[in-house]
Structure formats: C-alpha cells, structure tokens
Amino acid sequence: MKYSIRNEKVVFKDHYKVVKADVTYDTFEGGKISTERLAFERGDSVAIVLFERESQSLLLTKQFRYPTCKHKEGWLLEIPAGSLEENEKPEDCIVREVMEELGYKITKPKLINTFYTSPGASTERIFLFFSEVSQNDKTQKGGGNESENEDIKLVNVPTSEITEKIRELKDAKTILGLQWFLLNS
The missing domain is CATH 3.90.79.10 (Nucleoside Triphosphate Pyrophosphohydrolase)
Structure with missing residues (x-):
C-alpha cells in the first residue's frame, strides 16, 4: 500500500509545532483517499x-x-x-x-x-x-x-x-x- 504527502506546511509553531498536509493513501479495497491532515510535532x-x-x-x-x-x-x-x-x-x-x-x-x-x-x-x-x-x-x-x-x-x-x-x-x-x-x- 502507498501514500503521498503534498503541501506540508507549519500552521503553528511555539515550543511545539503543528503541521498540515494534503495526503493521499491507498484503501484496503484498492481505492484512494485524499484529504487534509494535521500532525502535532513534539519530537521523540x-x-x-x-x-x-x-x-x-x-x-x-x-x-x-x-x-x-x-x-x-x-x-x-x-x-x-x-x-x-x-x-x-x-x-x-x-x-x-x-x-x-x-x-x-x-x-x-x-x-x-x-x-x-x-x-x-x-x-x-x-x-x-x-x-x-x-x-x-x-x-x-x-x-x-x-x-x-x-x-x-x-x-x-x-x-x-x-x-x-x-x-x-x-x-x-x-x-x-x-x-x-x-x-x-
């Protein structure tokens, strides 16, 4: 299964940051989903x-x-x-x-x-x-x-x-x- 990430950008930055991206990923039934997602990046x-x-x-x-x-x-x-x-x-x-x-x-x-x-x-x-x-x-x-x-x-x-x-x-x-x-x- 594959995915792609486009237009990833930081939408909030302070001690931590939040990024937003357009993502497309394969479904289990062979289709694709395209949507926006947010991720909280606080580090490991x-x-x-x-x-x-x-x-x-x-x-x-x-x-x-x-x-x-x-x-x-x-x-x-x-x-x-x-x-x-x-x-x-x-x-x-x-x-x-x-x-x-x-x-x-x-x-x-x-x-x-x-x-x-x-x-x-x-x-x-x-x-x-x-x-x-x-x-x-x-x-x-x-x-x-x-x-x-x-x-x-x-x-x-x-x-x-x-x-x-x-x-x-x-x-x-x-x-x-x-x-x-x-x-x-």
Missing part, C-alpha cells in the same frame, strides 16, 4: 523502567503536568522520561534524564520497545528502556532541571505493589512499562 521521547535491586522497587517520578489539569489531575506518577534533543541518541538522552530527574547514574540501558503515543494526532515516538540500579548509583540530588522549572519527586514502588499501582496510574507509558516489567521479571 525516552522513558525507562528503573529497578533498584536493594529495595526491590521500581523508581518512579511524581511531577506537575499542566495538560492533565483539564481533568482535575495535576500531578502524575510516571516512569522517568524526557524529550530527545536535536541529534541526541536515545541511549544518551535516557542516561541524562535519569540523572536530572532522580540523580542515578545508569549505564547500558536496554531498549525494550519503541511506540507511538497517539498515532492519530502526534508524530512522537517513545523509546522505552529498562535498567537495574543500586542505591550506590545515586550520585546526585535529582529533582529535575531547574532551568526547565521542573520539580520532581522520587517515588519507590515495591515490586510487590506493582499490580495494584497500575490500577491507579493515568500515564500510558508508565502503565506499559510496568506491565512489561510484570511480564518479564
């Missing part, structure tokens, strides 16, 4: 399931998320994550993000999956990693990047509580990451 991201051996816990973050306020949430419990910078490798980005958010030094994170967050609207992919750490790997304070106005709290979730915790979570990448851990531990 990384996330990690981080297991601390001594405490037998997963290390999560709790932080304020403005878009969730529409639904009266505000603060979400999530696995550590962040946005890739231009020309940055996902492996380097997740190492940086874990240090910024939690203060842990990680080496050789294992890529476990790459997925789209909302393929009907966004170009964003998340590179999901796994790594084990020791309490000795906590070498800095963490808490987020002050220049980005982040205020991040470290939350240890014992592995024995993961199944129950999944029922409370509101963040898709975290639900996926914790389910992966349950299936692979």
Whole structure:
C-alpha cells in the first residue's frame, strides 16, 4: 500500500509545532483517499523502567503536568522520561534524564520497545528502556532541571505493589512499562 504527502506546511509553531498536509493513501479495497491532515510535532521521547535491586522497587517520578489539569489531575506518577534533543541518541538522552530527574547514574540501558503515543494526532515516538540500579548509583540530588522549572519527586514502588499501582496510574507509558516489567521479571 502507498501514500503521498503534498503541501506540508507549519500552521503553528511555539515550543511545539503543528503541521498540515494534503495526503493521499491507498484503501484496503484498492481505492484512494485524499484529504487534509494535521500532525502535532513534539519530537521523540525516552522513558525507562528503573529497578533498584536493594529495595526491590521500581523508581518512579511524581511531577506537575499542566495538560492533565483539564481533568482535575495535576500531578502524575510516571516512569522517568524526557524529550530527545536535536541529534541526541536515545541511549544518551535516557542516561541524562535519569540523572536530572532522580540523580542515578545508569549505564547500558536496554531498549525494550519503541511506540507511538497517539498515532492519530502526534508524530512522537517513545523509546522505552529498562535498567537495574543500586542505591550506590545515586550520585546526585535529582529533582529535575531547574532551568526547565521542573520539580520532581522520587517515588519507590515495591515490586510487590506493582499490580495494584497500575490500577491507579493515568500515564500510558508508565502503565506499559510496568506491565512489561510484570511480564518479564
């Protein structure tokens, strides 16, 4: 099956951008559809399931998320994550993000999956990693990047509580990451 994209242009640009295009794509029955589509371009991201051996816990973050306020949430419990910078490798980005958010030094994170967050609207992919750490790997304070106005709290979730915790979570990448851990531990 084939598709073509024409007249792609940026229709909104701020911290993120929105592009609009004329698209034509094959149908499953042999026809073609031509229409306009929008895509939210926020860049790719990384996330990690981080297991601390001594405490037998997963290390999560709790932080304020403005878009969730529409639904009266505000603060979400999530696995550590962040946005890739231009020309940055996902492996380097997740190492940086874990240090910024939690203060842990990680080496050789294992890529476990790459997925789209909302393929009907966004170009964003998340590179999901796994790594084990020791309490000795906590070498800095963490808490987020002050220049980005982040205020991040470290939350240890014992592995024995993961199944129950999944029922409370509101963040898709975290639900996926914790389910992966349950299936692979």
